[in-house]
């Protein structure tokens with residue numbers, strides 16, 4: 191496990207006794223919301239940056255100096271608001287635009303979550319957005335990631351294929367076709383996701399609706415980033431719920447009408463505490479919407495989102511549940527165990 195964690199999670203962990211940490215380590219838990227390119231361990235990013243050669247004008251748009259500056263920014267990630275979050279991915283993408291590096295990155299992320307005597311989680315549903323890269327089609331991209339995922343047993347990890355809100359309709363369709371094809375060949379694709387800049391794209395379009403309908407008909411589960419910012423219109427949230435998601439990411443600003451649907455349909459919420467605090471969409475842990483869902487005995491799964499910029503860990507996110515205020519939510523061990531169990535029950539397998 192990465193020792194290089196910071197901020198809220200590090201502070202929460204520091205307040206726990208060794209027996210509380212041991213309790214958290216032993217809990218069977220599922221990580222259901224981790225973005226591959228946002229979860230690459232920093233030492234691997236530094237290694238990629240050291241070896242970086244801009245060999246492709248299309249995928250390596252940055253000079254060596256720009257890459258080094260970008261990595262420094264990632265090391266000291268500090269956001270004014272959530273909209274500043276997405277820019278730095280251009281640097282990461284330049285570093286993972288070869289098959290070799292994509293393979294290495296995937297291997298490192300899987301190891302980070304799943305390897306060792308007390309792995310961060312019992313089960314990881316990794317997600318990633320298929321990209322064209324040097325001598326790689328989007329299909330090659332997904333196959334490369336899957337080849338690594340499938341080196342682990344079935345009950346340890348699986349892949350969710352992400353659609354970026356910015357994608358053109360034909361690209362979204364291509365990604366859905368890839369997910370369907372690979373699933374039908376027995377590959378370990380279990381679901382599709384909608385992510386990216388929360389205000390990008392037209393979520394009302396027929397083509398988006400068609401993508402999720404086709405995915406569901408092919409037996410793929412659906413998770414959607416929803417209401418991640420206050421600026422996501424209530425009407426858009428209702429539209430996204432009409433795509434019949436099995437889980438939702440963040441769900442920070444759902445109104446009563448949307449929450450009534452979520453509770454009624456028992457749609458599990460992927461909760462990313464540090465991510466919300468660092469992106470400043472939630473001001474304090476005490477004000478976090480997880481309290482609403484727990485009060486309603488609604489399924490939630492505690493997740494990391496992007497351990498590379500956020501410098502968190504799944505253990506640290508669980509520490510935020512157990513630590514006393516103001517470092518955490520001050521839940522009991524029984525309550526935390528129940529939440530971990532809900533994460534296991536919300537898997538797409």
Ligand SMILES: CNc1ncnc2c1ncn2[C@@H]1O[C@H](COP(=O)(O)O)[C@@H](O)[C@H]1O
Pocket residue numbers: 225226227228275276279317318319320352354385386387388415418465469495496
């Ligand atoms: C802060 N919360 C978030 N909200 C929305 N989308 C996010 C995200 N965190 C990550 N991503 C999405 O995941 C991509 C990186 O991983 P992959 O290239 O897919 O492996 C980002 O470019 C963004 O589109």
